């Protein structure tokens with residue numbers, strides 16, 4: 001590995017694009033780079049809307065809602081900064097559709113008594129963008145509707161809602177074989193809950209709704225419910241029923257008329273068959289996009305226009321989903337290889353469905369060269385829009401800088417340190433600890449102080465074995 005410009009630890013070390021290109025060649029990775037960032041400024045036409053450029057901010061759950069699930073000052077501050085950044089598509093983070101679907105007590109939760117608070121959030125995004133870029137600049141807003149399923153927490157404690165058993169994930173969460181599965185009736189009712197949330201999203205003024213089916217949450221879990229009995233498990237038709245029925249319901253509903261239909265969808269779970277989606281039955285572990293592509297076609301036929309494609313499970317194998325330099329464990333591949341998997345496989349879907357607006361991911365790790373890598377993907381038809389997750393909270397102005405200065409500022413980019421993810425998994429509330437330090441560094445320091453004192457307490461109560469156990473928490 002030493003012959004590559006990345007260090008032997010696989011961390012980002014590139015001083016210029018030539019070094020990055022040399023590694024890509026040496027490693028036989030298919031990532032494309034383009035110096036011409038103008039492709040990122042191209043508007044994207046949808047059926048009834050125009051996305052003003054090809055850059056998207058991806059959903060980043062911040063755990064900053066109040067007890068009622070409404071956006072707080074902290075939420076509004078975050079989206080105001082994002083809106084000022086100039087991305088054409090602003091994909092609002094995971095919002096729970098129901099109390100028992102919340103990932104923690106501080107997750108946003110959209111319901112009848114607080115839709116006006118969400119309207120204020122959407123209005124702020126639109127107004128900020130107009131004030132910054134002129135009256136004609138109208139970024140498209142998509143709200144992500146979710147049930148967090150096995151990652152539902154109450155008072156900071158896991159309270160998993162599961163649809164099927166998944167040995168590796170169950171073991172990690174301490175879910176035993178007696179833990180009940182949600183019933184078909186529960187899932188039938190949940191369809192109506194998603195529909196209500198979509199209606200409220202429309203009332204709140206969002207341009208579109210994302211029926212979320214990624215990262216191991218409930219609708220994602222159902223896609224690989226090969227071993228579940230009943231109407232929602234087993235066959236492809238049954239496993240995709242929940243998602244397709246919700247999409248159909250929203251599509252046909254008069255109160256949802258005009259909403260753009262979108263989904264953030266896994267194309268590969270990186271869990272062994274038959275407990276993973278997008279995984280080869282023959283090998284049990286390799287990527288097989290046959291079913292994700294079948295589902296893409298069905299969703300397109302139903303009018304879904306925007307697809308934020310993604311992979312993996314951030315709670316279990318975060319390097320697949322958000323390649324990093326520092327994190328809870330050292331992956332068995334270099335981060336640049338994880339990025340390539342995302343870009344290549346998402347590209348394979350975009351190339352099969354050129355009419356779909358696929359929002360790609362896998363760029364934040366490239367730091368000051370992320371825009372050139374994104375431009376390479378867009379110009380090669382590997383995605384029509386480039387999406388940025390961590391970059392959106394580290395460097396909310398990344399889109400403006402890419403489009404107006406043709407460059408990202410090395411001193412502002414995300415450094416893939418995983419501190420935001422660590423905050424999310426341990427306290428719920430998170431943001432960029434490094435680049436938005438005034439707000440989030442104190443939270444991180446407080447967490448570390450608590451951990452240190454808990455560890456000191458533990459050590460004081462234990463015999464000295466002369467060894468330390470590494471934290472198993474995955475973030």
Ligand SMILES: Cc1cc2nc3c(=O)[nH]c(=O)nc-3n(C[C@H](O)[C@H](O)[C@H](O)COP(=O)(O)O)c2cc1C
Pocket residue numbers: 058059060061062093094144214264310321322323361362363364365387388389390391420421424430
């Ligand atoms: C702290 C944190 C919160 C996230 N919240 C969400 C979320 O609400 N919904 C979602 O679909 N993805 C979420 N993601 C995943 C990101 O949208 C994105 O897919 C991931 O960070 C990889 O993209 P990047 O390399 O540009 O960061 C989150 C990621 C992080 C680190």
Ligand code: SF4
Pocket residue numbers: 390391393394413414415416417418419420421431432433434435
């Ligand atoms: S804390 Fe900031 S710099 Fe670190 S990974 Fe998160 S967004 Fe990037």
